[in-house]
Amino acid sequence: MRVDLTPVIQIDSREQCPLLFHRFGIERATLACGDYTLKGFGDFSNPQIIFERKSLPDLISSLTLQRDRFLREVELLRRFAWRGLVVEGLKEQVEQHHYRSQANPSAILQTLVALELRANLHVEWCADATGAAAYVENAVRMFVRGLIRQLGPLLSAGVNLSIVDLTKAKTPAAATGTRHFDSLGRELVTPDAEAVDPTMAGASVAQD
Secondary structure (H helix, E strand, O other): OOEEOOOEEEEEOOOOOOOOOOOOEEEEEOOOOOOEEEOOOOOOOOOOEEEEEEEHHHHHHHOOOOHHHHHHHHHHHOOOOEEEEEEEOOHHHHHOOOOOOOOOHHHHHHHHHHHHHHOOEEEEEEOOHHHHHHHHHHHHHHHHHHHHHHOHHHHHOOOOEEOOHHHOOOOHHHOOOOOEEOOOOOEEOOOOOOOOOHHHHHOOOOOO
8 A cells, every 4th residue: 555645845936045844855836826835735726735934024025015915915825724924033023123114013013913813824933944944844744644634534444645645535524625724633614715804904004
């Protein structure tokens, strides 16, 4: 029986300085949105898990000068059952205004809270690229663990599977194809019909 459940992390081909992963395989690909995903679960045919990566200066720019563009990106991210914003920087750096923009720290953090609550975007602060890579790897590991638990009957039945095969596999409980799970294996409501909350566009963020 062939059971190859080794995850492969896909890295967007436009990433100039990609994170370094050591626990899983990697593959370059042109992603529809985001910067990192799990192979087989990161396109619009099976939008399950996606990561957007930003440095602290990039984050501040995205919430000020590039705000409209970033919100359009969030609209695409919302099509995924689980979406994460990985920030290479610390929340304390924002609180203490350790960035060049004149944007108010409180306004920046309030916008991120709005994204978490209204767009269900998981914001993770990481001290550096090493921490960001560890976070992505751990989230992928937990996602796969939950998927294997959900599809346990197929594995027990001796079906030949790879991690990519699981994208098309259906258990009786998931026959409708409308169930989604987060990185901890918890069921999520299908988000395909969601749109960015228009009230989020009115959140106050100072411009440069």
